[in-house]
Amino acid sequence: MTSHRSRLGAWLPPVVAFALLAGLWQLLAQHNADFIPSVPATMAELSDNPALFWSNTLVTVREVAVGLAASLVAAFPLAVLMCHVRTIERALMPVAVVVNVTPVVSYAPVFVLLFGFGSTPRYLVTAIVVFFPLLVNSLAGLRSADPEVLDVMRTLDASSWEVLWRLRLPGSLPFLLAAGRVCLPLAVVGAVVAEFVASGSSSGLGSMIFAALETNQKTVIYAAIVVLVALGLVLTALITLLERRLLTWRTGVDRHA
Amino acid sequence: MLGTAPDPDAVVLQDVSKSFHTRGGPVRALAGVDLTVGRGKFVTLIGPSGCGKSTLLRVVAGLIEADAGEVSIFGESARRACAQKRVGFVPQTPALLPWRTVLDNVRLPLQVNRSASAGRVPSRRPAEILEAVGLGGVLDRHPNELSGGMQQRVAIARAFAFDPAILVMDEPFSSLDEMTREVLRSELLGLWQDHRTTVLFVTHSVAEAIVLSDAVVVLSGPPGRIQAVVPVDLPRPRRDLVELTDEYHALERRVRLELRGAWSDRDAKS
Numbered sequence: 001m002t003s004h005r006s007r008l009g010a011w012l013p014p015v016v017a018f019a020l021l022a023g024l025w026q027l028l029a030q031h032n033a034d035f036i037p038s039v040p041a042t043m044a045e046l047s048d049n050p051a052l053f054w055s056n057t058l059v060t061v062r063e064v065a066v067g068l069a070a071s072l073v074a075a076f077p078l079a080v081l082m083c084h085v086r087t088i089e090r091a092l093m094p095v096a097v098v099v100n101v102t103p104v105v106s107y108a109p110v111f112v113l114l115f116g117f118g119s120t121p122r123y124l125v126t127a128i129v130v131f132f133p134l135l136v137n138s139l140a141g142l143r144s145a146d147p148e149v150l151d152v153m154r155t156l157d158a159s160s161w162e163v164l165w166r167l168r169l170p171g172s173l174p175f176l177l178a179a180g181r182v183c184l185p186l187a188v189v190g191a192v193v194a195e196f197v198a199s200g201s202s203s204g205l206g207s208m209i210f211a212a213l214e215t216n217q218k219t220v221i222y223a224a225i226v227v228l229v230a231l232g233l234v235l236t237a238l239i240t241l242l243e244r245r246l247l248t249w250r251t252g253v254d255r256h257a
Numbered sequence: 258m259l260g261t262a263p264d265p266d267a268v269v270l271q272d273v274s275k276s277f278h279t280r281g282g283p284v285r286a287l288a289g290v291d292l293t294v295g296r297g298k299f300v301t302l303i304g305p306s307g308c309g310k311s312t313l314l315r316v317v318a319g320l321i322e323a324d325a326g327e328v329s330i331f332g333e334s335a336r337r338a339c340a341q342k343r344v345g346f347v348p349q350t351p352a353l354l355p356w357r358t359v360l361d362n363v364r365l366p367l368q369v370n371r372s373a374s375a376g377r378v379p380s381r382r383p384a385e386i387l388e389a390v391g392l393g394g395v396l397d398r399h400p401n402e403l404s405g406g407m408q409q410r411v412a413i414a415r416a417f418a419f420d421p422a423i424l425v426m427d428e429p430f431s432s433l434d435e436m437t438r439e440v441l442r443s444e445l446l447g448l449w450q451d452h453r454t455t456v457l458f459v460t461h462s463v464a465e466a467i468v469l470s471d472a473v474v475v476l477s478g479p480p481g482r483i484q485a486v487v488p489v490d491l492p493r494p495r496r497d498l499v500e501l502t503d504e505y506h507a508l509e510r511r512v513r514l515e516l517r518g519a520w521s522d523r524d525a526k527s
Contacts, residue, residue, distance in 0.1 A: 148352035152415075155318050155346040155425070157339045158369035166369065170356050249356045249399040 037219040042226060045219035053227055059204040061231065063119065063191035067126025068183060071134055074127070076176075079138035083168070084160065089139075100132035104190065108197040117202055122194040129190030130183040137179035141172025174250070177243050184235040188228065205231075265332035268294040268317065268423055268455060273326035274480075275312055285480035286312040289326070292474065292483065296331065296422075299449060299456045301466040302474050303512070305520055309481020310459045311427055317457055318346045318425040331422055338422070342366070342373040345421035345454075347429045351408035353400040359411050360396040363387060366419040379420045380452065386414045389451070390444045406437035410444065417448050423455040431461065442468060443497075450494060463516070464500060467491070467508050475512060477519035485515040
């Protein structure tokens, strides 16, 4: 009974908050009908053209997935190198910082010049946006190994490969998942920005918004934003799910629940 | 260097010195330590804080190298003894891998540096050792489901799992309450009697030192040097409440007086 009640206590406040937000939107829309579409009109847009929104969502999801995967494939091994060879960290961390502080939007058009209006510049921009948080978190995770466990490994004369495999890699998993919580929504931002810059004739939710802006299709813009919000929520839920499955050892109690 | 052949049947330190470089200049941690621990002996290091006990322990464990002097672990250098997987280290904290179960934590030493122990069969399997310290029922639990005392039992079981020739223990019970300490002491003695491992053990507790050891080494410092070696000839296996015997009290008196000497040495210098 108590669990029923506490579950309600957990769900009710956010549900009320979101209902109020939707109400506010509806209120604003009624008084600014020329600029803001109403909630029902926006939802109707979605239900009238599900295939259109679905196909554009898939494009954006692919950009997020490819960009994130490419970034991780580059950032994690680099973090491993930095963890083992201090000189590499000293040389490349400042470079990574410079890349991180350079606004990606400023040079994204260069990628379009270089690679055209295809998917490549979009993958690149998405990958670059998430690269730094992935690198820093991977490095922090690899370095989080308990010094006393490292002592135990050293007296066993474990090789650095064994230390990496048995200690540093599993130890970096919580950090990687925490990075995912930041990087998945960030990758969506990167993909949408890239679609704005390299809109051209290509598809994707960002391109859709950009095109609708030119033709003044307000409901399409708002509907695409709603889909982007839903996408971000699904990705965040995915990370939560992964944490629950992979980090059972963190809270031993959860495992039996 | 000193011309004597390394004793293959003892852990021998000869004139071992070690300094650390700090911002305020070099700090001498060990100054000419001579110590011999015979095979199968349980020897405890005790002394004032900062006297170099841990440094000495880490030199034997091959974790830091001495600046001068000789370290021989049954005839081998400390690094070589580690390479052959003959040294077990129990740090102050349990230092378990939180994502591994209790059993898998104890298996860890068997899984790394396998070539060093190829052909050697440990006298007891990990599960049997855990059984012996009363953890047979929690083999598939994770460390954070266990109490501090249970975690430290796992750490000790892990150190025995690969039958090291010498076990080096750095105040392993220091974070436990007195009752748990006493239980773990007797369990450690039980394991030690079964495995007949040589043990070098650092503690701050005089009682712990006497109850466990064949000899109590009192260090003074810094820089660490040996103040006295007090042999403990209380019969083994040590009975419960051995602390109540007259023989124990005589030993405690001696160790405490030596410790007082170590302290006053230090005060005189500072």
